Amino acid sequence: MIRSVLSASLVMPVWQHGAFRVEGLDEDAFTLGLGALRQLGPQLQTEGARALRRLHVVGSFPSEVEWAFGEALGIPLLEVRRHAPSAPALWGALAAAAHDEGSNGREAVVAADLASISVGPSGSPVVQGGAGAVAFLLGSEPGLAVLQHGFHGHPAGRPPSIKGVVSGWLNALDLPKGRGAGEAVLSVEYEAARWSAIWEEMAPGISVTLVDTPANGAGSMVHAARLLWELGRRLRTGALGVVGESVRGRSGFAGFRLDGPVRWLGSWGPGGPGLHPSGGKFLERNVTLNAVSQGAYVPYPRYLENLASRWRLVGERCLHCHALTFPMAGRCRSCGRSGNAHAETLSRDGLEVVAVTTISPGAQPTEFDPMVEAGGGYDVALLSLGPECRATVQVTDTLPGQLRVGDRVGLVLRRLYPMEGEWRYGLKAVPERSDVGSPGVGLTVHSPARRRQGPSSSVPTGRRATPRERGGPKARRRRPGR
Ligand SMILES: [Zn+2]
Numbered sequence: 001m002i003r004s005v006l007s008a009s010l011v012m013p014v015w016q017h018g019a020f021r022v023e024g025l026d027e028d029a030f031t032l033g034l035g036a037l038r039q040l041g042p043q044l045q046t047e048g049a050r051a052l053r054r055l056h057v058v059g060s061f062p063s064e065v066e067w068a069f070g071e072a073l074g075i076p077l078l079e080v081r082r083h084a085p086s087a088p089a090l091w092g093a094l095a096a097a098a099h100d101e102g103s104n105g106r107e108a109v110v111a112a113d114l115a116s117i118s119v120g121p122s123g124s125p126v127v128q129g130g131a132g133a134v135a136f137l138l139g140s141e142p143g144l145a146v147l148q149h150g151f152h153g154h155p156a157g158r159p160p161s162i163k164g165v166v167s168g169w170l171n172a173l174d175l176p177k178g179r180g181a182g183e184a185v186l187s188v189e190y191e192a193a194r195w196s197a198i199w200e201e202m203a204p205g206i207s208v209t210l211v212d213t214p215a216n217g218a219g220s221m222v223h224a225a226r227l228l229w230e231l232g233r234r235l236r237t238g239a240l241g242v243v244g245e246s247v248r249g250r251s252g253f254a255g256f257r258l259d260g261p262v263r264w265l266g267s268w269g270p271g272g273p274g275l276h277p278s279g280g281k282f283l284e285r286n287v288t289l290n291a292v293s294q295g296a297y298v299p300y301p302r303y304l305e306n307l308a309s310r311w312r313l314v315g316e317r318c319l320h321c322h323a324l325t326f327p328m329a330g331r332c333r334s335c336g337r338s339g340n341a342h343a344e345t346l347s348r349d350g351l352e353v354v355a356v357t358t359i360s361p362g363a364q365p366t367e368f369d370p371m372v373e374a375g376g377g378y379d380v381a382l383l384s385l386g387p388e389c390r391a392t393v394q395v396t397d398t399l400p401g402q403l404r405v406g407d408r409v410g411l412v413l414r415r416l417y418p419m420e421g422e423w424r425y426g427l428k429a430v431p432e433r434s435d436v437g438s439p440g441v442g443l444t445v446h447s448p449a450r451r452r453q454g455p456s457s458s459v460p461t462g463r464r465a466t467p468r469e470r471g472g473p474k475a476r477r478r479r480p481g482r
Pocket of ligand 1: 318319320321322323332333334335336337
């Protein structure tokens with residue numbers, strides 16, 4: 001079965017630092033990649049003949065993604081294949097997804113960049129590359145067909161002959177010198193003018209567009225995907241396209257042919273500024289996974305037990321009295337019957353804020369200490385999930401104190417806190433807003449004065465005044481006796 005790219009999705013974190021978008025303290029490659037996959041929308045099907053069967057992950061993903069993507073998407077038998085984090089590997093993953101013989105059904109490719117943060121000469125953190133994630137969905141319908149691809153390494157300081165590289169790519173695509181018509185989008189680190197001239201000489205029918213490396217602060221995965229978007233915008237139906245990248249140590253290319261429409265979802269073009277974080281230590285990413293929290297302890301088996309409710313908002317509808325029980329408890333909360341219910345997935349979008357509280361630094365449960373120390377306080381909102389159901393969740397991707405009763409939010413999966421050497425994840429609310437990314441929102445807000453004096457293990461007095469603030473529908477499950 002041959003597949004083509006049917007749609008492509010790009011997500012960037014809302015947080016801005018200098019020229020770069022930087023992932024929030026509760027984001028990682030998994031949550032960014034999941035955001036890009038979910039943005040593909042209803043084309044990403046979980047069952048039936050067009051269900052997603054296999055996922056190719058490109059980048060530095062935690063080991064949990066081998067089961068966590070399938071769990072978060074509600075596709076229990078999703079097969080995950082890993083690829084190295086590089087532009088040629090992304091194109092190779094697209095080719096693998098397009099030409100996989102061993103499966104039928106749809107395949108997807110997801111790739112993510114985390115911000116590249118190093119310590120500058122003054123000892124303060126410096127951002128050198130931005131964060132973001134892309135996802136591609138491939139199916140048997142006509143779309144962007146994936147042809148040949150390849151790459152080779154070369155020693156740093158001894159770049160290859162440009163003529164040799166271009167002629168190799170043209171031969172691989174079966175385009176003998178001077179023949180063929182289409183578009184090429186290239187990103188080269190050196191001698192851009194010579195690359196252009198050599199293309200014009202060797203392949204006069206193929207127009208060349210040069211893209212800076214890397215454009216607008218993007219990381220390498222997002223950059224490689226943007227080359228494809230540039231190509232997709234330029235290609236006419238039936239035409240041949242080539243993307244190529246030549247950087248220190250490596251040159252790679254991939255060939256495509258546009259057979260049908262491709263949906264490009266998300267912020268592919270140049271975006272506006274994001275939000276400036278309020279926490280003064282936002283860039284210091286030194287949370288230790290083995291920190292022992294004095295707060296709530298949730299054993300790993302219990303965490304895994306109810307992920308459908310915690311991650312996908314699945315509840316149970318009683319077949320006898322029609323009451324909804326959320327989170328799932330195996331027994332109707334209204335009539336008490338068990339074993340007589342079917343799963344019902346609640347909507348995660350357009351949820352109304354019923355109440356909202358700001359948790360100032362010092363008032364948080366101790367498992368959130370590292371996140372609050374780095375990023376400042378946060379809001380907790382009570383949401384209406386439907387006529388019979390409410391949930392308390394943490395709010396993210398906004399500055400504390402901005403959300404109002406009556407606002408609409410959506411739910412996204414994010415990191416909660418580290419426990420037993422791993423991150424635990426849960427749903428958090430993000431404001432539904434069109435203003436992020438448009439000019440004028442990039443306000444710098446200073447973090448409120450810290451009230452807390454004692455060590456992080458002391459129980460802050462503010463804690464009892466903020467009931468069930470731990471974020472996520474899981475909060476209720478933690479009460480003893482349930
Ligand atoms: Zn019932």
